[in-house]
Amino acid sequence: MTFPDMAGHFGKYGGRFVPEALVKALDELERAYREAKQDPVFQQRFDGLLKNYAGTPSLLYRAERLSEALGAEIWLKREDLNHTGAHKVRNVLGQALLAKRMGKPRVIAETGAGQHGVASATAAALLDLECVVYMGATDTERQALNVARMRMLGATVIPVTNGSQTLKDALNEALRDWVSTVETTHYLLGTAAGPHPFPEIVRDFVGGIGVEAREQIVGATGQLPDAVAACVGGGSNAIGIFHAFVPDEGVRLFGFEAGGDGVETGRHAASITGGSVGVLHGNRTYLLQDEDGQTMESHSISAGLDYPGVGPEHAWLHDTGRATYEPVTDAEAMAAFQLLCRTEGIIPAIESAHALAGAAKIAPRLAAELGRTPTILVNLSGRGDKDVHTAGAYFGILDDNEVLVPGEQE
């Protein structure tokens, strides 16, 4: 059986918990996507942009020195080398092409640190779409450079001042915009969450990560890896690399959530390991909520993982036991961040550093279990240029007179 089912459910997760006003648009989107999937012209266009514009297939790289340091054979899927610096370009190109196909001239997007906003603005510029990005007001101040990037690319950035003024409120505001403008507007959702059909569409658009990596690693080593590791916020890069490996029962799948200060402190963004089942942003999934079902604020050093929910397919993979989800603290992630910089000369996104830290944790376990050096495929989902300020401040390596103004990253 393939998931989701006809109504968008992954087991009891997913579905559509949205105002009726959006149902017609979601139905239209689903229909357009099913048609596009069967349409060789659409697929050619998408594949062409991925190859010639985004620069995929991304490299698969055997990280020798990191492998030595971790006691495992580590292969990095270099999504950080894609145009715009992360896996997200795959999703935005796919959805922007869908918007064109549906004849919608305007796209809206939510963004936290600004990565999905920049990616959306990029795709909108390329495909001549109007683009409006909702961003929490605190984030627009902290991420002034990404705001400038979006504006350079022609997008309008709207700071969201209600609620907690963060990613979840930006998502609420995008949904409110969409309720009013659905006839002319496509909501370019940034992760594999939200109401059906978004979790499926986003998964499929980023699914090339896993398809490529599977082929590349088998080509290079002659066999499948023992484990695949990815960071999980909303979960798009993780579902993107997991999906092709789900049928390979011998391949363990590990999702690493943002453990912040530690799940036991309550200051984290680990929805599966530290949350409970509920409904948020249109789907049933694991989320951080209080005993009344009010959404709680998440905490993570990584803006891209700082979200109180998670995509419904991850909730399902967790319940079925097909994938294992564990928290990685800020400190563990930053140690892995530094390790990759120093051993491989690669500055990863702090998000991706969670996957590296997770790989470091599972390496000795797998080695003991298998009685040999394990092979671990890690999704290096994004590059760290955007995180230079955060990381520089964390490690205390910014000279006083070189401390960048708050919000500046590079």
Next chain:
Amino acid sequence: MSIAETFAKAKAEDRSVLVGCMPAGFPTVDDSIASMVAMAESGCDVIEVELPYSDPVMDGPVIQKASDIALANGVRSRDTLKIIEAVSRTGATVVLMTYWNPIEKYGVDAWARDLAAAGATGMITPDLIPDEGAEWIAAADKHGIDRTFLVSPSSTDERLAMTVASCRGFVYATALMGVTGARTSVSSQAPELVERIRRADPHMPVGVGLGVGTGAQAAEVAAFADGVIVGSALIRCVLEAPDLATGHDRLRALSAELAEGVRGGAPR
């Protein structure tokens, strides 16, 4: 009075039902009870208590702000039940408007049971569509709570018929494509939507919400709908008042104006 009786009584009087909305616990539990009682005394036939929620995607800035204030002041789901109980005890007809997650967290059947015990007659679910509503429909039936789902100008005929068939008590017609909040004019899409609902079910009472804030607008909507639902304009009376006494004076005045409106009263 049940929802059905409330609509029947208004019909017999050749007028529409006035539904007034107020978030539970805004700005405090006791103050919100006083606001709701003032609304009921001044002409609101039905008090729609909104359960404050952290992520209200169907609500505009006024209800968001009021909900945030209520949550910041510590309102809990069980306080909403207490408020409903206090307001129903005065004889007012009370329905609850709530986003879905707080109900799922409380326990769907337990909530329907406690809601009925508190005296509410119905529940409006802005982000629960009947497609996902099987558990709620069963619990509401078991405990005698009317269930109101929303229909929208964008609903297809097929979905509209399915949604109306899933309602009991009344159906909530969202007058326009948008979120809650008073508008300067009544949506032109509303009369057609009500007409489409009547074609699907001539007997189901139709309440129209979104964008109504004055007596004149209430009169305009009352001319084609069974119920007129007003939220943001009433809430603003309290939100923008210098003190609660002034807020309640304004709330009474606006409730009376709206009540005159649903009776086809001369627009002021």
